[in-house]
Amino acid sequence: MIKQILFIITLLITFGVFAYSVKRLWGFFRLTKPAYPIKNIGARISHTLNIAFGQTKIFRKPVIGLMHALVFWGFLVITLGSIEMVVDGVSGQDRLFASTGWFYDIVIASGDVFALLIIVFIKLFILRRMFLKIKRFAGVEMTPKANWDALLSLYFIGFLMVSLICFNMGYISNHPNGYEGVYPVSAFLVNLFGWDFGWLQELGWWVHILLIFIFANYLPYSKHFHVFLSIPNVFLANLEPLTKYPNLDSITREVKLMLDPEAAYDENAEVARFGVKDVEDVSWKNYMDSLSCTQCGRCTDVCPANITGKLLSPRKIFVDLRKRMDEKGPLVIAGKDDKKSLLRDYISEEEIWACTSCNACAQECPIDISHPNLIMDMRRYLVMEEATAPAGLNVMFANIENNGAPWQFSPEDRMKWAE
Template identity: 85%
Template sequence: MIKQFVFSLSLLITLAVFAWSVRRLWSFFRLTKPAYPIKNIAARISHTMNVAFGQSKIFRKPVIGFMHAIVFWGFLVITLGSIEIVVDGLTGSERSFVIIGWFYDFVIASGDVFALLIIAFIKIFLLRRMFMKIKRFSGVEMTPKANWDAQISLYFIGFLMVSLLAYNMGYVSNHPNGYDGVYPISATLVHLIGINFGWLQEPGWWIHILLIFCFANYLPYSKHFHVFLSIPNVFLANLAPLTKYPNLASITREVNLMLDPNAAYDDTIEVARFGVKDVQDVSWKNYMDSLSCTQCGRCTDVCPANITGKLLSPRKIFVDLRHRMNEIGPLAVNGKGDEKSLLRDYISEEELWACTTCNACAQECPIDISHPNLIMDMRRYLVMEEAVAPAGLNAMFANIENNGAPWQFSPEDRLKWTE
C-alpha cells in the first residue's frame, strides 16, 4: 500500500507539472495564425507510416540513420513496457500485461534487446558530439546550452535503458523457477555473471519509472521535445508539393474583387499583416515545427547558400522562432509586448534573401519541416509592408510595373528580335 501511495503521488505530480507545461505551450499556440486545413487523412496515415515510423528520410545517412532508427523503434517498444509499469504501480501487481500471451513475450524480449542496443548507440552519439568535429553540429544557433541539452537528453536515455536492464535482471534473479516474459539479454547476463541480482529489482523499477517521469517533464523545455512531437508533426505536414507556396488569403480576396465586376467590397473584414514580422504572424504549424525541430542540422548541411558561406542556416530560422516565442509569449499572453521582433532582432534580411528556395532543406528534414514557407512569408513582409528588397528585385518590380515584364524593354520593342 505504501508503494502504491508513493507511486500514485509521483504520477500525480508528474501529470500536474506536464499539464502546466502543455497549458503554457497552448497559450503560445493561441497567439499564432491558422494554417492549411487538415484533409486526406488516409494519405496522412500512409505518409506518417513511411516517414515517421519507417524513418525513411533518416536512412539517407545509412550508418548513423540506422542507429537513430533503432533508438526510435526501441523507444516505441519500451514505451509499451512503461505503460505496464504504470499499471503495476497503481494496482500493486507485477507483470500485469502477461495475460496477452505471445505478444507480451515478443514485446518484453524486444525491449530487452533494444535496451542493450540503445545503450551502445547512445555511447556512440555522445562520443560523436563530444569529440568529433561534425560540421552540422556547429553554428551560431548551436549555443553551449543547446549542446549541453543534447548531452543531458542522451544521458537520460542511457540511464533509462540501464535501469530497465537492472530491473529485468533483478526480476529474473528473483524467479529462478520461472518468470513471465522473455529476457534474452538480462537472463543471459544473470547466468553468465553467476550472481544473484535480486536486490536490483526494486531500485531498478523505481529508478526507471522516476527517470521516465523526470524526462517527460524535461522534454517540453528541451530540443528533444521531438520525442513527443515528431510523429504528430509528420502527420500534420503539408502534403502539397514542396514548390507550391500558399497564397495570402487577403491578396486572393483582392484579386477576386478586381476580376468580379459584381463583387462588393466588405470593409468589415480586418486587413491582416502581409507576411511575417514576428511570432504572432506565423501559423500554428510554423510554431509546431519550431518545437518539433530535432536541430540535427541535416537541413543546413544540404543548404547551397550555407555551403557557399552565406549567413543562412535553415535550422537557425526555426531555432530563432522558438526562442522568440519563449521571450515574447509570456508577455503577449497578458496583452503586453516589447520593442523586438523575429525579423531583424533574430533573423536578418541577409539570411532571408540568401535562400534560393530550392527546398533541399525541406526535402532532407526527417520530420517534414518546410523552411522555405516561413522564409517566403518573411520576405513577403519585407516587400509588401516595407517595400524592402535587394536592388536587383526592385529593378525587376519596376520593370513589371512599367513594362509588363521583368526586362527593361518597352512592350513595343519586345518582338524586334524577330527582325
C-alpha cells in the first residue's frame, strides 16, 4: 500500500511537470502561423509506416542505420512493458498484462533481448561520439551544451536498459517455481552467476520507473525531444513534391486585388507580412520541425552549399529557430520585444542565399523536415519587404519588371536570334 501511494504521488508530480512543459510549448505554437491542411489520412499513415516505423531513410547509412533502427524498434517494444509497470504501480498489482498469454511472452522476451542490444549500441554510440571525428557532428550550431545533451540522453537510455534487466533478474530470482513471461537474457544471467538477485527486483523497478519519469520531463528541453515528436512529425509532413513551394495567401490576395478592379479592399484586414523575419512569421509546422530535429547532421552532410565551403548549414536553420523561440516566445506572451529577429540576429543573409534549393537536405532528413521551405520564406521577406537581394538577382528582377523577361533587352528584339 505504501509503495502504491508513493508511486501515485510520483506519477502525479511527473504529469504535473510534463503538463507545464506542454503548456509552455503550446503557448509558443499559438504564436505561429497556419500551415497546409492535414488531409489524405490514408497516405499519411502509409508514409508514416514507411518512414517512421520502417526507418527507411536511416538505412541509407546501412551499419549505423541498422543500429539506430534496432534501438528505435526496441524502444517501441520496451514501452509496452513500461506501460504495464505504470499500471501495476497504480493498481498495486503485479504483471496485470500477463493474461494476454503468448502475446505477453513475445513482448517480454523481445524487450529483454532488445534491452541488451540497446546497451551494446548505446555504448558504441557514446564511444563514437566521444572519440571519432564524425564531420556531421561538428558545426557552429553544435555547441558544447548540445554535445553534452546528446551524451546525457544516451546515458539515460543506457541506464534505463540496465535497470530493466536488473528488475527482470530480481523478478526471476524471487520466483524460482515459475514466473510470468519469457526472459532469454535475464534468465541466462541469473543461471550464469547462480546468485540470488531477489534484492534487485524492487530496486530495479523503482530506478527504471524514476528514470522514465525524469527522462520524459527532460526531453522537452533536449534535442532528443524527437523521441516524442518524430513519428507525429512524419505523419504531419507535407506530402506534396519537395520542389513544390506553397504560394503565400497574402500575395494571392494582393494579385487578385490588382487584377480585379471590382474587388473590394478590406481596410480592416490585418496587414500581412510577406515571408519570414522572426518566429511569429513561421508556420506551426516549421516550429514543430525545429522541436523534432534530431540534430543528426544528415541534412548538412549532403548540402552542396555546405560541402563547397558556404556558410549554410540546414541543421543550423532549425536549431536557430528553436533557440529563437525559446528566447522570444516568453517575451511575446508577456507583451515585450527584444528588438532582435531570427533573420540576421540568428540566421544571416549569406546563409539563406547560399541555398541552391536542391532539396537534398529534405530528401535525406529521417523525419521529413523541409528546410528549403523555411529558407525560401526568409528570402521572400528580404525581397518583398525590404527589396534586398544579391546584385545578380536585382538585375534579373529589374529586367522582368521592365522587359517582361530576365534578359536585358527589349521584348521587340527577343526574336532577332531567329534571323
